[in-house]
Amino acid sequence: MRVNSPGVRPGYCVVHICIVQDYEQEAVHVGGLDRRPFLQLHSAPMRIVTSTAAMQRLALRWRRAGTRVGFVPTMGYLHDGHLSLLSRARRLVGKRGIIVASIYVNPAQFAPTEDLSAYPRDLERDRVLCRKAGVDVLFLPSDAEMYPGRAPGGHSTHVIEEQLSQGMEGGARPTHFRGVTTVVAKLFNLVLPDVAVFGAKDWQQAAIIRRMTRDLNFPLRLVVAPTRREKDGLAMSSRNKYLSAEERPQATILWRALKLAKEVVTSSRTPNYADVLKSELAALIATQPAARLDYLEFFDGETLQPATAVTRGAHMALAVFIGRTRLIDNAVLG
């Protein structure tokens, strides 16, 4: 079924499957970038691409046309944090640039014990949000597209970062960053962006991707945009959805620990011993019955080297289980 008679303004809630199919074929077969007769009915058309080959073909065409491309890779279940990355990407590439958002819950970055199957998904809502946010292309690859033949003889190449990945999230989730760097390298090669925007909430991830981009000479600029927070300070995260009504207020303990650390550091005239400060913050976190501290670290924001003496400008990150939900947060101190 193809809806293309003039005057019809299809909402993709109704005919989205057909539209996906159409866009896909178009991405593969149409010669020029602007020949989108069906989509011209929309004032802000958004193309949906599910095949890696079609995505890369579009990307090569943009590069040849000199079109600037901004890229925001996500795992979906979008919130205001993601939307702020999209608007940052738009500012970076300008009105005439192209914004690509990807939604892909990458199995390779989840350990078998983690929440891959439970990870929240709401593709319909994500599509609406992306379109409203001015996304030009929403890239929705399947596992089969991203890792064809994961059976023996299939995918066997990985990108690993061996220094910044060691501590914190890398310590708690040993195979996590290998999955992240591999999928981001793949996405960079598929989308060929001029600029990619990552969120500061995953500070270690952003530092590792920056290092990978530099070490492997990817021809793009990496931008890290600030963490968005709820009114009570909780960092926005798709995983906040897991929190029960009793847990939700306790989840602010991550932000309160960061604020206390900031206060201590800005009010001290001498450096604070990291171990002492950690104990104080651990005690604060322990006041919440549902909270269990996973790690808390002070470090240099770029090299991620742990700091033994904490001064202004140091970075702090922590991971805390609130019930069964593992949350992370970070901030620069002072």
Added chain:
Amino acid sequence: MRVNSPGVRPGYCVVHICIVQDYEQEAVHVGGLDRRPFLQLHSAPMRIVTSTAAMQRLALRWRRAGTRVGFVPTMGYLHDGHLSLLSRARRLVGKRGIIVASIYVNPAQFAPTEDLSAYPRDLERDRVLCRKAGVDVLFLPSDAEMYPGRAPGGHSTHVIEEQLSQGMEGGARPTHFRGVTTVVAKLFNLVLPDVAVFGAKDWQQAAIIRRMTRDLNFPLRLVVAPTRREKDGLAMSSRNKYLSAEERPQATILWRALKLAKEVVTSSRTPNYADVLKSELAALIATQPAARLDYLEFFDGETLQPATAVTRGAHMALAVFIGRTRLIDNAVLG
């Protein structure tokens, strides 16, 4: 010193250092691809680029201009095998395409016990050969350009292939392919080729690079060109230079072993047991006093899975020390 007065036709043997400097600055600063006033004096100008940033800037400009780029990465000390890769690359991109050759002896693919410092080099001769072969850009990065800050805090990202890299060269040289895949990923991102040409002599390497290209979605085509041989069958290799006058005739034993295997396989009506055939070939190799077999393997040419029964179409590879020189060769049987 800049030589640019009309009528002067500088040979780079005389003023190459100045020219490198000039090309380099031009690659960085000149706006248009064709504004090469100095080089227009040559009928076949060859640009020499030593900085990674300049290389990538040129590559992005070509991509924007829709110019096809063929790439032949080498470790220098060029021989007819390399030249055949360059002419294959030229055929693939056509007269209007750009050919980039790189010469970089990559430390990351040599183990501490190997021949990194002794690896033969003759840059002057390589330049002449590249220019004669119609190379448009010769990329000559230094270690400092390729691995800035190898000190702590420096390069920490690697590309690893975990399946095809296990046996043969990967078994004999455990860190070798990790160094190869990492540097080739970097070179792909710096040169942004449409097509890259590798030699069949390093069959396992070519299979691994092909797997990496597919797994990480590099937007390029990989072509493997046939092995070039001396008249007596010895596969061309920069390392042949190491052979003494007594060793040189004995080095043909690799090719003679491959020929014997072909004869056995084509004359048999039933599959040959790999172990039996290996023993026969090992006995042949042992007839040469300077020869010591490192490994000999029968396998599937694409998956590199070892074959226990050897039939037509199987692949054979071997590594043999001739004195202190380690040589490799391979062929499809039948």
